[in-house]
């Protein structure tokens with residue numbers, strides 16, 4: 001090991017001790033995105049090894065990694081395949097104004113382009129405690145979570161794929177492992193897969209009369225409320241289409 005490598009290894013060990021910013025309603029997403037994109041990476045650790053050392057029960061089967069950035073910021077790196085769903089999910093949550101997916105950017109590490117996501121530190125291990133995390137959350141967070149899961153077809157839902165953090169008596173939820181939503185975007189080279197195309201087509205047929213039928217005729221929601229719901233859903237529909245298309249174009253450019 002030469003002196004340069006020794007310094008990097010030392011920086012890595014010191015950085016591990018740095019406090020991770022809190023996952024709360026004050027975390028500056030733009031700033032975190034900037035740091036994830038630009039800070040030098042000083043150490044890469046196998047995620048499962050790190051979780052075991054931290055006394056947590058590791059979940060998941062993919063070889064994901066914990067990257068330590070030069071300021072000590074911890075982030076999770078996922079390789080091609082899984083990474084596209086992570087990027088789409090974060091951008092979707094951001095477009096919807098929901099603070100439930102940790103900031104995630106595309107980043108190249110050692111020649112591999114993958115997703116780099118803010119690591120949400122928490123002393124709560126849902127894998128161990130199996131507690132009903134929803135009972136700790138406010139209604140707004142629960143509705144954001146459920147709407148997000150529904151809109152993004154986020155099906156891989158279990159104790160290992162959400163983090164519950166607690167600061168100053170308040171609980172915060174982070175939806176991690178959004179790899180599964182990649183069925184919304186194409187995964188083969190520069191081609192829209194039938195899955196992706198059909199998802200977009202499905203979204204496009206969601207229109208005012210169909211929504212009116214569901215909410216007003218079937219569910220007997222009053223006219224006024226139905227109108228509000230329809231406006232909200234149609235706005236979100238447009239946002240979803242925009243985000244999916246952007247993700248596709250970005251990937252196409254980088255392919």
Ligand SMILES: Nc1ncnc2c1ncn2[C@@H]1O[C@H](COP(=O)(O)OP(=O)(O)O)[C@@H](O)[C@H]1O
Pocket residue numbers: 047051058059060061062063064076082102117118119120121160161163176177178179
């Ligand atoms: N952003 C994150 N913040 C905190 N912990 C994370 C994050 N991403 C992953 N982890 C940890 O790593 C484990 C495995 O990650 P996950 O994304 O679920 O991978 P897999 O696809 O293998 O299931 C999670 O259960 C969690 O403990």
Ligand SMILES: [Mg+2]
Pocket residue numbers: 059060061160161177
């Ligand atoms: Mg998982």
